Amino acid sequence: MRTIVGLWRWRHNPLRRGTDLVEAWLALVTLVLIVVAVPVLGMTTASLSRDALLGSVRRQHENRHSAVGTVLRRIDSPPLDPDPETSSARDAHSRVLARWTAPDHTDRFGVVLSDLKTPESGDHFRLWTDEHGRVVGRPLDGATATTHAVLAGLGAAAATAGLIEGARRMILWRIVQGRYARLDRAWDKAGPDWGRTGTGS
Structure with a gap:
């Protein structure tokens, strides 16, 4: 004015x-x-x-599929990472050897990160896979x-x-x-x- x-x-x-x-x-x-x-x-x-x-x-919701992983055994975590940016995400998850079913109904095995605090053999957790059964990140949501x-x-x-x-x-x-x-x-x-x-x- x-x-x-x-x-x-x-x-x-x-x-x-x-x-x-x-x-x-x-x-x-x-x-x-x-x-x-x-x-x-x-x-x-x-x-x-x-x-x-x-x-x-x-597209992510079309190409990524929810699966239930079953813990076979816990994998020892690697040594602590001094970088706070990379270590914070890893600290919230535990590494496990798990089995899951791919979209083509075949069983897959591998070392993955789970959100279980203290995973035990037989515990179940949610993970996401692509159409080939490979583990991928959770799809982005609308919010x-x-x-x-x-x-x-x-x-x-x-x-x-x-x-x-x-x-x-x-x-x-x-x-x-x-x-x-x-x-x-x-x-x-x-x-x-x-x-x-x-x-x-």
Whole structure:
């Protein structure tokens, strides 16, 4: 609002420089872009991301099959990993030798991660396989896909707002540098004796 008032006030002011008007219009255009374009871009990004992620959810649910794994025996865990990013996921699961039935009704065996805290022989747990019976990750669900889409939209909106404001600041910096350059030329033209008695000023 101050920008619009500033534009109106500068219309016929005799002290107005051309760059003052450019600066006021720049602020107004930036405000309009941030208020209008940023939300539209954020919502569009979120919508497109959600559609793509929900399509991925559908494909994963078509290609991944739930199976019941039966623990044959527990496998000793490897030595502790000092990297907290990789060790935290592993610490929540235990490695077991398990048997499960593939979608083609054949029995499969292998070492897998189970969510059982203290697995014993004969315990059952849920796992996911592809159409060939290989163990794969759990398919993405709709709520997670929507959350990721919203975060993508917010990220796109924030990045766009940052780019717009960064462009405004860069243009404003160039305007101010131009003002300083013109002021330096004016001082050079006036000379070092400007304002002294008898110099014609």
